[in-house]
Amino acid sequence: MSGHTPRADAGSVTLHDLQRQREATITTWGRRTGVEHRVVVWWAGGDDGTIYVMAGYGPRTDWAKNSMTERGAQVRIGGRRFTARARVVERGPEHTGAARALGRKYAPYPGDWENGHIIALALTGA
Numbered sequence: 001m002s003g004h005t006p007r008a009d010a011g012s013v014t015l016h017d018l019q020r021q022r023e024a025t026i027t028t029w030g031r032r033t034g035v036e037h038r039v040v041v042w043w044a045g046g047d048d049g050t051i052y053v054m055a056g057y058g059p060r061t062d063w064a065k066n067s068m069t070e071r072g073a074q075v076r077i078g079g080r081r082f083t084a085r086a087r088v089v090e091r092g093p094e095h096t097g098a099a100r101a102l103g104r105k106y107a108p109y110p111g112d113w114e115n116g117h118i119i120a121l122a123l124t125g126a
Contacts (some may be wrong), residue, residue, distance in 0.1 A: 010032065015045055015123065021078040026053065028066035028073045039063045043077070044101035049123045051075065052098035058117030059088045067121065075123060082123035089118040
């Protein structure tokens with residue numbers, strides 16, 4: 001692989017173009033079993049190739065733990081597929097920005113966006 005960081009834009013469609021898609025499907029593989037698991041999530045993100053997802057049980061959530069492994073995850077948004085590696089978003093400016101982005105996108109739905117556990121998934125085109 002080259003030394004540059006790939007953008008999550010898969011051709012002429014960028015992640016920004018996919019923002020109108022309400023849901024993303026995250027596919028992970030069990031850390032011990034290797035069994036495939038899928039979860040549908042709400043997300044928000046931008047053209048930097050990172051999406052933010054609220055995880056109800058935070059980093060203890062199986063899909064989050066599985067997506068932080070070497071194998072990572074696959075994310076499907078609006079028919080586009082990306083590979084991803086996850087990390088926990090700690091409290092601070094990034095967390096605040098992600099919570100606000102999720103809150104804006106899903107404003108009709110109540111949620112404790114500011115106090116929730118947020119997972120960042122860095123996407124690369126697949």
